[in-house]
Amino acid sequence: MQEPRRLTADDLAERRIIYPESPERALVNRFRDLRTKLLELSGGNNFTIVVSGASEHAGSSFVALNLAAAFAFDQSKTAVIVDCNLREPSLNTALDIMPEAGLTDFLEDPDYEIGRIIYPTGIPRLRLIPAGTRRETPAEFFTSFRMKQFLQALRRRYPDRFIVLDTAPISESPDARILTELCDYGLLVVPHGKLTPGKVEKAASAFNPDKFVGAVING
Numbered sequence: 001m002q003e004p005r006r007l008t009a010d011d012l013a014e015r016r017i018i019y020p021e022s023p024e025r026a027l028v029n030r031f032r033d034l035r036t037k038l039l040e041l042s043g044g045n046n047f048t049i050v051v052s053g054a055s056e057h058a059g060s061s062f063v064a065l066n067l068a069a070a071f072a073f074d075q076s077k078t079a080v081i082v083d084c085n086l087r088e089p090s091l092n093t094a095l096d097i098m099p100e101a102g103l104t105d106f107l108e109d110p111d112y113e114i115g116r117i118i119y120p121t122g123i124p125r126l127r128l129i130p131a132g133t134r135r136e137t138p139a140e141f142f143t144s145f146r147m148k149q150f151l152q153a154l155r156r157r158y159p160d161r162f163i164v165l166d167t168a169p170i171s172e173s174p175d176a177r178i179l180t181e182l183c184d185y186g187l188l189v190v191p192h193g194k195l196t197p198g199k200v201e202k203a204a205s206a207f208n209p210d211k212f213v214g215a216v217i218n219g
Helices: 009-014 025-042 060-073 103-108 145-157 175-182 197-205
Strands: 048-053 078-083 126-129 161-166 185-191 212-218
Touching: 025 060, 025 185, 025 212, 048 060, 048 175, 060 078, 060 126, 060 161, 060 185, 060 212, 103 145, 145 161, 145 175, 175 185, 185 197, 197 212
Parallel strands: 048 161, 048 185, 078 126, 078 161, 185 212
Antiparallel strands: none
């Protein structure tokens, strides 16, 4: 996997992305622990996981990106992060990527080649699929047969890769719930000290209980 550019330690720190030599050891270790727990749950197999916030500004993109980066730490593993927040995509900005196309372009065109929407991130063994053209009603994309084809194609093309889907808050849209049905796991991101236990429980209950792996407190 060739990298046309490589993000430096300063670049990663500025973007709040973990890396093996980061001085923020506590943060790195938290994501390593999360990675380890998910690997134990999957029996060491690769998987697809949806990451969604319990509310707006919960930090789900931060958690999704760093979880994907944690998988990419291991030289025997690779990861791809997919920006499924079609209303407010942010991952290409976080990674300083100017994409020509993304997920919606692939979903709208049955002849679109998936390789055209996969971008190097500057982080070894980590790739990004950006959201594409912004959409106000993305649910119609995620319930389409084409979305199933997309995930199948991604798994088939990269059988050694962990796939992380960053979505809009589960409290604000059905996207995360719909996508979790197509994936192996769902993970909830809860902003520290900002939600009542009742609201957190309501957000968690929106996931399929057979696929819900738990919550991460962010903050």
